Every structure is written in C-alpha cells, then in structure tokens.
Amino acid sequence: xxxxxxxxxxxxxxxxxxxxxxxxxxxxxxxxxxxxxxxxxxxxxxxxxxxxxxxxxxxxxxxxxxxxxxxxxxxxxxxxxxxxxxxxxxxxxxxxxxxxxxxxxxxxxxxxxxxxxxxxxxxxxxxxxxxxxxxxxxxxxxxxxxxxxxxxxxxxxxxxxxxxxxxxxxxxxxxxxxxxxxxxxxxxxxxxxxxxxxxxxxxxxxxxxxxxxxxxxxxxxxxxxxxxxxxxxxxxxxxxxxxxxxxxxxxxxxxxxxxxxxxxxxxxxxxxxxxxxxxxxxxxxxxxxxxxxxxxxxxxxxxxxxxxxxxxxxxxxxxxxxxxxxxxxxxxxxxxxxxxxxxxxxxxxxxxxxxxxxxx
Amino acid sequence: xxxxxxxxxxxxxxxxxxxxxxxxxxxxxxxxxxxxxxxxxxxxxxxxxxxxxxxxxxxxxxxxxxxxxxxxxxxxxxxxxxxxxxxxxxxxxxxxxxxxxxxxxxxxxxxxxxxxxxxxxxxxxxxxxxxxxxxxxxxxxxxxxxxxxxxxxxxxxxxxxxxxxxxxxxxxxxxxxxxxxxxxxxxxxxxxxxxxxxxxxxxxxxxxxxxxxxxxxxxxxxxxxxxxxxxxxxxxxxxxxxxxxxxxxxxxxxxxxx
Ligand SMILES: Nc1ncnc2c1ncn2[C@@H]1O[C@H](COP(=O)(O)OP(=O)(O)O)[C@@H](O)[C@H]1O
Ligand SMILES: [Mg+2]
Numbered sequence: 001x002x003x004x005x006x007x008x009x010x011x012x013x014x015x016x017x018x019x020x021x022x023x024x025x026x027x028x029x030x031x032x033x034x035x036x037x038x039x040x041x042x043x044x045x046x047x048x049x050x051x052x053x054x055x056x057x058x059x060x061x062x063x064x065x066x067x068x069x070x071x072x073x074x075x076x077x078x079x080x081x082x083x084x085x086x087x088x089x090x091x092x093x094x095x096x097x098x099x100x101x102x103x104x105x106x107x108x109x110x111x112x113x114x115x116x117x118x119x120x121x122x123x124x125x126x127x128x129x130x131x132x133x134x135x136x137x138x139x140x141x142x143x144x145x146x147x148x149x150x151x152x153x154x155x156x157x158x159x160x161x162x163x164x165x166x167x168x169x170x171x172x173x174x175x176x177x178x179x180x181x182x183x184x185x186x187x188x189x190x191x192x193x194x195x196x197x198x199x200x201x202x203x204x205x206x207x208x209x210x211x212x213x214x215x216x217x218x219x220x221x222x223x224x225x226x227x228x229x230x231x232x233x234x235x236x237x238x239x240x241x242x243x244x245x246x247x248x249x250x251x252x253x254x255x256x257x258x259x260x261x262x263x264x265x266x267x268x269x270x271x272x273x274x275x276x277x278x279x280x281x282x283x284x285x286x287x288x289x290x291x292x293x294x295x296x297x298x299x300x301x302x303x304x305x306x307x308x309x310x311x312x313x314x315x316x317x318x319x320x321x322x323x324x325x326x327x328x329x330x331x332x333x334x335x336x337x338x339x340x341x342x343x344x345x346x347x348x349x350x351x352x353x354x355x356x357x358x359x360x
Numbered sequence: 361x362x363x364x365x366x367x368x369x370x371x372x373x374x375x376x377x378x379x380x381x382x383x384x385x386x387x388x389x390x391x392x393x394x395x396x397x398x399x400x401x402x403x404x405x406x407x408x409x410x411x412x413x414x415x416x417x418x419x420x421x422x423x424x425x426x427x428x429x430x431x432x433x434x435x436x437x438x439x440x441x442x443x444x445x446x447x448x449x450x451x452x453x454x455x456x457x458x459x460x461x462x463x464x465x466x467x468x469x470x471x472x473x474x475x476x477x478x479x480x481x482x483x484x485x486x487x488x489x490x491x492x493x494x495x496x497x498x499x500x501x502x503x504x505x506x507x508x509x510x511x512x513x514x515x516x517x518x519x520x521x522x523x524x525x526x527x528x529x530x531x532x533x534x535x536x537x538x539x540x541x542x543x544x545x546x547x548x549x550x551x552x553x554x555x556x557x558x559x560x561x562x563x564x565x566x567x568x569x570x571x572x573x574x575x576x577x578x579x580x581x582x583x584x585x586x587x588x589x590x591x592x593x594x595x596x597x598x599x600x601x602x603x604x605x606x607x608x609x610x611x612x613x614x615x616x617x618x
Contacts, residue, residue, distance in 0.1 A: 037506070228477045229465040232458055239451040246413055246449035248434045248463025306453045 037355050040300035041312030043348070047298075048315045048322065055326035062329055066196060066205035076295075076321040077189075077210040078103075078273055080314055082288045083295040084217050085265035087313045088258050090296050091225075092238040093305025094143060094150035096259070098135065099266050100288030101161035106132040107270030108165055111174045111280030114183045121183040129267045135161055136263020140256035158289065169282040176278030189213060190275030210272040214314075217265065221310045234258060238305030294341060295320060298348045302356070319344065362425050364389045364561055365410065365441075365530055370419035372405050379405040380416065381585035387530065387561055392552060394572040394593075395565045397582030397605050403565050404446055406582065407532050410563075411443040412436035423529070434463065440529030444536050446565075448519045452508035457481070457488040459507055460522045491525040492518070496547050512539035520548055524555055531555055532563045537571060549575055569598040581605050 036042055056064040063069075082099050089096040110128035113119045119127070135157065142153040179186050189210035197204030225231035233254045236244040245251045269288070274280055299316025301308025320341055327337050367385035371378070379402045387393050397403050408414035410421060412430030420427050423439060430436045433443070450459045461484045467473035468480040485503050492503075495517065507515060516539050523531050533552070537545040545568075552562055552575055566572050572579060573593045581588045581604050588604060589611035603609035 034509075223476075227479055229467070229479060230477070232454065232462070232465065232479075235454055236451040236458075236462060239453045243447065243449040243451055244462070246433050246443075246445055246447075247451070247459070248437055250432075250434070306451070 033355060036351070040302075040308045040352075040355065041315060042300075043351055044299050044312050044315035044319060047344070048319050051319060051322045051326070055322060055329075059326065059329050063326060065203070067203045068325065068329075070205045070207060070211070072318065072321040072325050073211045073214075074206065074208055074276075075325070076317040077208065077214050078269055078276055078285070079288065079291045079295055079320070080214045080317040081210075081217060081269040081272055082266060082292040083299075083313045083317050084214075084221055084310055085262040085269070086289075086292040086296050087299075087301055087308070087310045088221070088234065088262050088265075089150070090238075090293075090301050090303060091234055091305060091308065092255060092258050093241075093303075094255075094259075095154065095293070095303070096139065096150070096262055097154040097289050098139060098157040098161055099262070099269075099292055100285050101158050101165065102132050102135045102263055102266040103270040103273060103288055104282060104285045105135065105161050105165040105168075105270070106267035107273050107280055107284075108169045108282050110186060110271060110274065111179070112169060114186065115174055115178070121185045124183075125185065125271060128270060129264060132263040132265075132267025132270065133260050134263070136260040136266070137256065139263070140259030143259065144252040144255035165282050171282055173282070174280040179274070179279065186271070186274045186280070187278060188275060189272035190278065208275065210275050213268070213272060217268075218310050218314045225310065230254070230257070235306050238307075240306075291320070294345060298341075298344050300348060300352065302352050303349070304356075307352075307356075316348075361388060363387055363422075364424055366422040366425075367406070367410065368420050368422075370406065370409055370421070371417045372402075372409060372414060373417055378585050380409065380419075382419070383582075383586045385410070385580070385587060386590075387563060388578075390556065390559055390561055391577040392556055392562045392564060392575050393578050393580055394576035395563060395580045395582055396567070396569075396572060396601060397588075401582045401605075402585040403582050404534055407443065407534055407563060407565065408445075410436070410530075411441060411445075411532060413443075413445070437463075437526070440527060441532065442523040442527030442530070443532040444516075444519045444523045444534060446534040446538075448515055450507050450515060450519060453506055455504045455506055456492075456510075456518055457485045457503050459518065460484070460488045460491070460525070464526070487525075488521075491521045495521050495524070495551055513541055513544045516540055517544065517547070520551060524551060527555070527560060530561055530563065532565075534565045535567065536564070537566065537568060545571065569601065572601075573598055581611070583607065 082103060085099050086096055106128040109131045110124050113124035113127050114121045139153055139157055142148050143150050189208060191209045193207045195205045225234060233244065233249045236247070236249050237251050237254050241251050273285055277284055295317035296313050297303065297316070298319055299308065299312035299314065301312055323340055324337050328334070363386040365385070365387040367383065370380045370383040370385070372380040383402070383406060385406060395403050395406070405414060409416045412433045412435050415431055421430070422428065428439065451462065466480045466483050468478045472478045473480070489503050507518065510518065516536060520533065520536055523533070537548050540548060549571060552564065555562055564572070564576065576593050579591050579593055579601060581591065581601065583605060591601065600609065604611045
C-alpha cells in the first residue's frame, strides 16, 4: 500500500539519479543505501521479480502460467501466515521458535474438540484460536515480565507445546474424509476459487481461501504497523526498548500483545494447515519455525529488531516458493534449492548490515 | 514559598552502589535550577526519580505540596513534567515526527481514528515542524527522515523541542548541550530563557560552567549521591562552584541549610 507509493517515488526519482551517476558515483551508492533504508522490502521485491523472469525464460509457459504461479502461492500460504507472526516478534528484536508448535497444537485442538468431545465445530475453532493466543501470552509474559531471552523462552516452549501436542492427541490423525463429511468448516481455508480453467477443470489460476487470507493478513498488518500508534510502538520497542519506555511506550504491554497476536496468527495458520493437508495431523508442520525465519530474513527484516516490513516477509516467502517450484520443474536436485536459499539468507543479512552501517 | 517540586530523603541503590543517599531536592516556581556535580555523583538518577524513570528505594516526592509516587515516565508526563534524558531516549530508525509524538500520538478524527485507529500523520508532522521552526532548529529538511540520519546536535535539538512542546509544569534537561556546537548551544540557552518566560521552571544539569552561571537562578551542587549545598550564582565564582563540587573546598554553612 504505502510501500507501493515508495516504489513510485523511486521510479520518478530514477531519472535524476541516473543523470548524476557519472560524475557522482559515491552519491549514487549513498542514495541507494538511503532508499533501501527507507524501504527494506525493495531488495526482496527485485530478487523476486528477477527470479520469476529467469525461470519464466528457462521454463516458458510451464512456469509462466496462472496455474504454476498460483500453485506457488498455495505452497507458501502456510509459511507466509506463520512468517507474518514471526515478523511481528522479530520486529521487537525477539525470535519465536515455537510458531510451528503453536500452529500444530491449535489445529489439533480444533480437530479433537470437534471429534473427541463432540463440540460444535465453530466452538472448537474458537478454542483452537484461543489456545494459540494463550501460548503466545505465555511466551510474551516470560519475555516481557520475567525478562528472559526470547530465544530461550521459545526454545523451551517449542518443546513443551510439541510434547503437549503429542500427549494430548495420542499421536492420532483425524482423517480427511471424516472432516469433510462431519466438520467441513475445519477445511474452510482449503476451499479453492478457480479462474480460467479448461473444460476438464484443469489449469487456470487457483486461489485457496488460505492464500486469500495470507494476502489480507499481510495487508492488514502493513496498515496496523504503519498507521497506528501500536504499530509505531512495536518498531520503537524493537529499536531501543529503554528509549521507548522513557518516551512513554508501555513496553511490557506492547511485547505481550505482540506475542499474543503472533500466537493467534499461528492458530489461524493451524486452521489453514487443516485446509491444506485435509487432515488433522500432530506430526505436520515441523519445519514451520525455520521456514518462517527464512522468509523473514530473506524479506529484509532485521534480526536486531525495529526494521523491515511484513510485505518484505511475503516477498521472502515467495522467493523461496519460486526457487523451489522453478528448480523442481527444471529437474534439478532439491538440494540445489536449499543451497540457493542458504546463499540468499546470508546475502540478506549482509545487505541488512550494510544498510545499518550507512545510516550512521 | 512552597516549592513546585520537592524531594526528601531520596534513596536509590544499584547493588553495592548508592546512587542517591538520602537526597533532598527543591525546585521553586518559575526558576531555572542548575544541578552540577562530578560524573557518577547521581545527578541523572536524581532527575530520573522525578521523571518516573526510576523508582526510589525510599523517600518522597511532592508536586505543589502533594505527594506523588510515579511508577512510569507516563505518569510524570501526565503531570506536565517533561524530560530530555542524557541518552535522549529516541528511536533511531523512526522519523522525527514519530519520535516527537511517541506515546502521545494523535489519531484521525471520525471513524478512521476511532474504529481503525489511524494516526493523523499530517497533523503530527505540521506540529512537529512548527515546534522545530520555533526553536530555530529547523536546519532539518524532512520531518520524516529517520532520527539516525541526523547529526548529534540535531538529535539533541529534536529531543529538546519535544520536551519544550509538551512540558507544562516542569522541564528537565540532562546535559542538553553536551553534543552541541557553539551556535546550537546558544539556541538551547535561548530556548531555556523562553520557557522560563512562559513561567515554567527548569532543571538544568550541565557540566558547562559558563552556561550554568549565565542562566541559573540557583545552583544545586550534588556530591556523592546527595545535595551538598545550594548557591546563588551571583555570590560565588565558577571556580568556587567547581571546588565545592569536587570536595576541594568546604561548602559555605549557610548554603548547606538552604
Ligand atoms: N542502571 C544502573 N545500574 C547500575 N548502576 C547505575 C545505574 N544507573 C546509575 N548507576 C550508578 O549510579 C551512580 C550515579 O550515576 P548517575 O546518576 O548516572 O550519575 P551522574 O549523572 O551524576 O553522572 C554511578 O555510580 C552509576 O554507575
Ligand atoms: Mg548523568
């Protein structure tokens, strides 16, 4: 939204920048640094567009089709939603290793409350969302009030929540068919909108409700972070918590609210996960924490807090999705994907350091 | 006359360090009170107990004779006490306008403000620009530039402008000219006089003796965590003040009582 305006400004200022390039090389680099400093999501956006163009040229319509491009969206939907939760926490200079565990436990609560206790599915879903929020509250309370390091708190909570998940669910999967007949609301986010398929119902752009939710969530968070006092406080707390406290920000309250919102978003991710895989499985989503951190870092959000945007995280998640699908369609070994993602992570952190150095 | 701000027997310990040792403090209505003392004497800790940033272990604080117990800077600000901390307390990655209105943002009118809680950026930017221009500190081109892109002096200017804009009862300045050049320091001194002319008393912590002797009505000399004495700058020289503050010279007995 507002970022889009920044891109426009960049486009209009390009003419002058290029004109001065020859006689003022330093100035150009300086301006670039300044621009990236203002809009950290610019780098992942450029990388994303380049990646799409390169794979489009290499693979042609196999990749550059509404079907393949929307498939990428479906594949990143869960990571993107969890990444949004992760972004909030990392903006406060924290980290949340328990996001994946919260997601799975919430989905198990939604499933078991419906099938084990026979609660109305709406109530079960609400309980799952509440469960995620509560896990987030515990994280937030330990970080903000007990002043424990977020890394340690969420490392511990990751184990605790995951163990609770296995103990409570007795490692039992609720089958997709059962859900489809008895509680279809649980699969709500798997519902697909298809635009432009052929007569046999193949191809075309497929948007699951999970994808639509992801986009809506990212837009809503972008608004809240940029346009409300709470959003400004999240950045201030990540930037320098002592300064924020002295300037009249309720740091503890802000931190706890961030972890609670993060937990709630993870619970929504758990709901979307049921839609994606069809079943409720306590062993699913094990990599969500690492994948969400990857999306956040490639998306240009600083691990030191206070810098970056949720929009950047979305670009980061999409970059991973584009590489994964593109390399698979090229027939490359999947390890090439991991290798490239690894390089991107390190490059992204290097760029972050560079931007921060410039500002001083 | 009743002090507008009064501290009695204030104590603050950090582990084995006693930063405030039964410290008394008085600020009279409309005056500029300078607080001087060696590094580590406890000046910053003293003003932090008044601004709500530090909760004293013992002792009491009175505003216009009524006891107050601040547990956060927000409460002190609600009483019209504004502070420029030695560390400036700004968020480097956020803009000048964001920083000036941190913790007291203005929301848009109508449903965008009440339901969607949208900030009124235009209004905040206009007010921020006004305040900086008033101070003559407006060598800053863009009110939306990040504070970290400003020079040390400009940052200090913004912090002072923030305090001057919102302080209605007391303004506290902890070494406000430390990072400033000659010209910028002048501006801050003029600003201090302006604020005084508005009838608002000021607490000024400074190491710069010429500045202190130029603007102060009284000088509170702080030593080893407590008030050693209060002197009238007209009665003593700068070297006397430095001698009291370093312990090279015994303070005058009548000043100790004051
Ligand atoms: N947050 C803190 N933790 C531990 N010690 C502190 C803290 N703040 C101040 N001190 C100690 O208290 C003493 C007084 O510090 P301060 O009030 O900053 O002095 P001044 O402002 O006069 O230089 C010093 O010895 C300092 O090291
Ligand atoms: Mg100090």
